Amino acid sequence: MRKLSRKGKVSLNVLAFIILFGAVIIGTYFWQIRMQKPLEVDMGVMHHGEAGSNHAHGVAIPVTNNGALAMRACNEIIAEASEAPLREFRLTAAQTVKELDNGKSAKVWAFNGLVPGPELRVTEGDRVRIVLNNKDINEGVTVHWHGIVLPCSQDGVAGVSQNAVKPGEQFTYEFEAGYPGTYWYHSHQASSEQVKKGLLGKLIVEPKNDAFDYDEEDSLLIQQLNGTYLMNGSTKDWNIEAAPGSTVRVRVINAANETDTVSVNGAAYRIIAMDGHDLNEPGLLDNYEFQMGAGQRYDLLLQIPQQGKVIVASKKSGLKATLGTGSDPVISSDPSLFSFVDYGKPVSDKSKARLSFDRNYSVTLDQNLFVNTINGKSFHEIPPMMVEEGDHVKITITNAGGGDHPFHLHGHVFRVLSRNGQPLSGSPVYLDTLLTQKGEAFEVHVIADNPGLWMMHCHDLMHASMGMSMMFNYEGVTTPYRVGTKSGNLPDL
Ligand SMILES: [Cu+2]
Numbered sequence: 076m077r078k079l080s081r082k083g084k085v086s087l088n089v090l091a092f093i094i095l096f097g098a099v100i101i102g103t104y105f106w107q108i109r110m111q112k113p114l115e116v117d118m119g120v121m122h123h124g125e126a127g128s129n130h131a132h133g134v135a136i137p138v139t140n141n142g143a144l145a146m147r148a149c150n151e152i153i154a155e156a157s158e159a160p161l162r163e164f165r166l167t168a169a170q171t172v173k174e175l176d177n178g179k180s181a182k183v184w185a186f187n188g189l190v191p192g193p194e195l196r197v198t199e200g201d202r203v204r205i206v207l208n209n210k211d212i213n214e215g216v217t218v219h220w221h222g223i224v225l226p227c228s229q230d231g232v233a234g235v236s237q238n239a240v241k242p243g244e245q246f247t248y249e250f251e252a253g254y255p256g257t258y259w260y261h262s263h264q265a266s267s268e269q270v271k272k273g274l275l276g277k278l279i280v281e282p283k284n285d286a287f288d289y290d291e292e293d294s295l296l297i298q299q300l301n302g303t304y305l306m307n308g309s310t311k312d313w314n315i316e317a318a319p320g321s322t323v324r325v326r327v328i329n330a331a332n333e334t335d336t337v338s339v340n341g342a343a344y345r346i347i348a349m350d351g352h353d354l355n356e357p358g359l360l361d362n363y364e365f366q367m368g369a370g371q372r373y374d375l376l377l378q379i380p381q382q383g384k385v386i387v388a389s390k391k392s393g394l395k396a397t398l399g400t401g402s403d404p405v406i407s408s409d410p411s412l413f414s415f416v417d418y419g420k421p422v423s424d425k426s427k428a429r430l431s432f433d434r435n436y437s438v439t440l441d442q443n444l445f446v447n448t449i450n451g452k453s454f455h456e457i458p459p460m461m462v463e464e465g466d467h468v469k470i471t472i473t474n475a476g477g478g479d480h481p482f483h484l485h486g487h488v489f490r491v492l493s494r495n496g497q498p499l500s501g502s503p504v505y506l507d508t509l510l511t512q513k514g515e516a517f518e519v520h521v522i523a524d525n526p527g528l529w530m531m532h533c534h535d536l537m538h539a540s541m542g543m544s545m546m547f548n549y550e551g552v553t554t555p556y557r558v559g560t561k562s563g564n565l566p567d568l
Pocket of ligand 1: 478479480481533534535538539543
């Protein structure tokens with residue numbers, strides 16, 4: 076046998092090193108997201124002692140007559156009875172096979188057999204009731220109503236607001252669709268797994284009185300189904316029928332885990348809403364593209380030209396929607412990047428940003444080696460952000476690296492105050508999901524007006540599953556449910 080040359084030995088060593096290094100990376104990764112799960116955690120009291128520092132703020136905790144803390148359980152905080160029109164839906168989660176229009180078929184988990192699930196469309200002010208059934212998803216499912224402000228018990232987070240719904244079981248959600256806008260829903264049990272497998276859908280709350288006029292509307296949901304990008308469930312381009320000269324509202328939903336860049340060619344357009352919240356006097360954007368963090372929604376308003384098409388393209392997926400008829404537009408090679416920092420017009424003196432806050436918190440989103448962290452900690456090790464009803468809370472969110480981190484808060488809408496020290500000078504911007512990129516720092520204002528236990532996490536669900544997830548908890552709110560391997564409630568796995 077021929078002796079290995081020195082060069083050959085070196086390359087064998089390198090190969091062995093690469094294999095070993097790869098094994099360590101993959102092993103750590105699976106240990107991190109699969110194995111390192113707590114046995115049992117009460118998300119209502121985790122690290123309570125070191126968390127709130129509310130005593131330092133001199134904030135009173137709600138107490139009963141006998142001096143004890145007035146406690147309320149999340150699952151008992153329900154929607155008040157109302158006379159609002161009732162809209163009822165059924166969602167049944169089940170394993171199925173989806174025939175994709177690229178000729179392939181995929182094993183998926185779907186609501187009502189559809190990927191994405193059925194579009195739920197209601198009107199502002201409606202009472203919405205959704206009966207969730209689980210046919211055969213063994214680890215259980217929930218539905219979280221992303222962006223909707225609703226009572227704690229209806230938030231759909233396994234181990235916080237409910238137990239995961241096991242096969243054969245049922246859970247009924249009920250809430251009022253308070254704010255019109257573009258939303259979506261997805262399972263919040265093992266979310267990184269279940270959203271990827273298809274348990275998601277559109278939720279559109281139509282306004283009673285629309286602030287904007289348009290002739291047509293359509294929505295584009297972009298998702299990654301087991302890694303394959305789809306737009307409205309299709310691997311092909313989407314077509315929106317619209318007559319020349321007509322005005323169209325396009326609701327874009329980024330339900331994938333990655334930041335997407337969306338371009339519009341063939342017409343100038345306005346971004347009229349972000350995360351379901353209208354912008355004030357949005358200006359015309361000509362030759363602009365915009366970035367959407369995972370979980371975010373952007374509503375566009377545009378006019379179809381007399382001749383030719385408009386193309387709304389998602390760069391990340393390579394998928395696009397065409398509107399109108401005729402020839403394709405010229406695709407711009409040098410679009411500017413949209414920023415909401417100075418877009419639109421301020422509303423009035425009344426909406427001026429607040430200067431003093433009852434509580435100030437900072438969160439630094441980062442990644443060390445293979446763990447995603449908030450303030451250097453992961454998972455349930457991160458102390459919850461403690462607030463009390465009525466508090467005005469300022470949160471400074473810093474992205475220290477490890478990728479884009481779209482920061483999502485449940486149960487609330489926050490107002491963005493500044494980016495990198497620059498106060499917003501245009502329209503007020505209200506979001507439930509804020510895209511942060513490396514080196515960016517944002518200040519946001521949250522009004523604590525919805526008592527409960529609320530998750531706050533990166534909406535790159537892989538990052539959340541690797542630890543970038545914490546709680547925004549009200550003093551005195553508890554939960555009878557537990558997160559952990561014992562109960563099987565693993566909201567971010
Ligand atoms: Cu992230």
